[in-house]
Amino acid sequence: MSKKKVVDVLDYYGCQEVRIQGESRSLSEVEGATTHETYVCLYDEPPRIRLIDPEINEEIGRARIEVDGACKG
Known part of the structure; x- marks a missing residue:
């Protein structure tokens, strides 16, 4: 299984x-x-x-996407 960095996916x-x-x-x-x-x-x-912790299957964080200079949920 390929292990990608979370930061690369978010970027x-x-x-x-x-x-x-x-x-x-x-x-x-x-x-x-x-x-x-x-x-x-x-x-x-x-x-x-x-961002989900696979061991407990719960949300541990959220990321924001920048769209036209503003961050969206």
Whole structure:
């Protein structure tokens, strides 16, 4: 199984920051996490990108996508 870095996936979708346990963090602060350890799930409705812990199957964070200079859920 290929292990991609979460930060690379979030960067691909144009995310500028993540919120983990209610605290905003830059993408560089989640540099070491892989998609094997943290799932990146995409949804049609806000919050659009959720980070899921696969061991407990619960949301651990959310990412924001920048659209036309503004961050969207």
